Amino acid sequence: MSAEIKNLSPKPVWDYFYNLTQIPRPTGHMEAVTRYVATFGKELGLETLQDEVGNVLIRKPATPGREGHKTVTLQSHLDMVPQKNSSVKHDFLTDPIDAYIDGDWVKARETTLGADNGIGAAFAMAVLADNTLQHGQIEALFTIDEEEGMDGAFGLKPNFLKGDILLNCDSEEEGELFVGCAGGADLNISFQFKEDTYIPEGDTAVKLSLTGLKGGHSGVDIHLGRANANKLIFRFIKEAVCDYGARLASIDGGSLRNAIPREAFAIITIPGDNVEALWELVSDYQDTFRSEYKGIEESIHFVAEMADLPKTLIPEEIQDDLINAIEGCQNGVISMLSDFPGTVESSSNLAIVRTANELIEVKILVRSSSESRKYSVCSSLESVFALAGARVEYGGAYNGWEPNINSPILKLMKKTYQDLFGKEPSVKVMHAGLECGIIQGAYPQMDMISIGPDLQHPHSPDERVNIPSVERVWTFITEVLNRI
Known part of the structure; x- marks a missing residue:
């Protein structure tokens, strides 16, 4: 049963990821998932906005005493790639994803899992819901239709976001900090x-x-x-x-x-x-x-x-x-x-x-x-x-994301990772397209970086996400927010 993933650690992250697997959300069919995320924000009593194209933005106030700190935008996309093996009967418009645990990995039976980028959205939701964390003001941006044309990112208006730092959670190699990506x-x-x-x-x-x-x-x-x-x-x-x-x-x-x-x-x-x-x-x-x-x-x-x-x-x-x-x-x-x-x-x-x-x-x-x-x-x-x-x-x-190796957030995150895990993270440019390049066009002053857990074979039925790396990335994100 796919509900078994809800017992994994960190539990809040896996709870929200499980909920996302139960909502059909192939690119172009965003109504149910954006409604779920917007309802989530409102039920927490947080400022929740939705722009003209359908992106959802949820703002969480700073921890008392942290009001003067920089604002961090946690960013992920809500859609997933609908791929399945020809032998399986699965309707991505109506059927939930059947996720299961296989050793240190979470997979789906004969379909894409949707960890790209559901796990990133789950990180953001867990941050918004956790009142024990220490941080400045947080805003979580959940974009739509990234996989086919990046419509959500292209639809962002210049004054919608207030963040000084964008933390994109859509990369797929834990221990690597991505500072640039290809255009397409x-x-x-x-x-x-x-x-x-x-x-x-x-x-x-x-x-x-x-x-x-x-x-x-x-x-x-x-x-x-x-x-x-x-x-x-x-x-x-x-x-x-x-x-x-x-x-x-x-x-x-x-x-x-x-x-x-x-x-x-x-x-x-x-x-x-x-x-x-x-x-x-x-x-x-x-x-x-x-x-x-x-x-x-x-x-x-x-x-x-x-x-x-x-x-x-x-x-x-x-x-x-x-x-x-x-x-x-x-x-x-x-x-x-x-x-x-x-x-x-x-x-x-x-x-x-x-x-x-x-x-x-x-x-x-x-x-x-x-x-x-x-x-x-x-x-x-x-x-x-x-x-x-x-x-x-x-x-x-769409344009690529130009690397900034002198980025202040890059320096902070390198040190944080070293302190937490005893090794220096790699700094890389991704050949895949990330929304950072498009968002950079509307918000050129925003300092950006992309991270994520180990996620293999996205866009195919072999997609899988590594359980221990999800926990490490959660630890990393929360400590970075504490240090900013």
């Missing part, structure tokens, strides 16, 4: 066509299913070299078309712009005489994929099965242009940061390729800590698809 931009690509109704007599339909990949967060996990289901399946389709007479009827790969695609499915037709050879080709590719990703992907599963003959096909010219563009599309890590060794500077994620109603949609998320590099990568990808005859549009662009 979406490429929304489309091919329009008139369906081909001619299917040669004797052709047979085959469904291709590529499953079992790890996927993951397209920022946090991009450097791990995980397979991209869209890239792999089109690699196969290209050979099937060129050497076996295959035609593409439909494709459905990936589901979220910021998640590395774990699955891809396609319907192709092929001359009946080539079916046996195609079975062997599928088996050979499965072996090749498993060999190439040995030690990274343990469960790549690539199969073909007979299917009903489709009524139409993608026109051959469009099909070939799409295949060549996907094959030529840059995917994964593109450049690394020199100032922060081991940190990705720029990347692209070929997130979604799907067909419907005489339209092919391709969605790519580009990330970069460098604005110039970001637009260079976007331009390169635009050229590839423009040459293939596609329409390319930009959307969802």
Whole structure:
């Protein structure tokens, strides 16, 4: 039972996190969770506000005698990424998350857990509810719709917040202080066509299913070299078309712009005489994929099965242009940061390729800590698809968060962590996008830093959060608030 997590320590944090797991809150469906958080603030008797876009802000007065201290804004987002394994029946709009304890970790059964960023929201709620803590004035900002476009952060007005310091609780490595992050931009690509109704007599339909990949967060996990289901399946389709007479009827790969695609499915037709050879080709590719990703992907599963003959096909010219563009599309890590060794500077994620109603949609998320590099990568990808005859549009662009290594809050938090745990924390820049960069645009004088517990594989059903690290981060947050 998921309620068992309520008995973990620190109990208030896990109580609030459990409550959040019981409220469906995928991006774009924020009404229930914002109502819950706003009611929570009002029931505590605290000033509770909600802005025009739906962000919730709760203010807690300073401990008596601390009124002159700096105001701290605790910030987290309320939405979660709705990813599940294809084998499970789960409706993210109605069903609670089934969380459970596995050793030192909390996981969810066959779905994303929502610790990104529910655990950050739970930290803030626990701070607001605890009257034993010593601190200056606190305000907790709960933003909406971070995972798809960062709408909540973009909607913030300049005078909504009063904080001097922003403590973002959306990073995923305990013992590391994040002082910067990448910006991003979406490429929304489309091919329009008139369906081909001619299917040669004797052709047979085959469904291709590529499953079992790890996927993951397209920022946090991009450097791990995980397979991209869209890239792999089109690699196969290209050979099937060129050497076996295959035609593409439909494709459905990936589901979220910021998640590395774990699955891809396609319907192709092929001359009946080539079916046996195609079975062997599928088996050979499965072996090749498993060999190439040995030690990274343990469960790549690539199969073909007979299917009903489709009524139409993608026109051959469009099909070939799409295949060549996907094959030529840059995917994964593109450049690394020199100032922060081991940190990705720029990347692209070929997130979604799907067909419907005489339209092919391709969605790519580009990330970069460098604005110039970001637009260079976007331009390169635009050229590839423009040459293939596609329409390319930009959307969802957001700036990165510029590091400030002379930050006063960074200095204080480094010393606090050293005092508490006997070791110096790492100072890093995150390749994933954080709301700090957008908030910095509206509040340029605010000193910012991002922290969080150990959280692995966000944006995938393998997501898990480390129990001991949650307790350490809680200790860290409360002591930092005491020292500010």
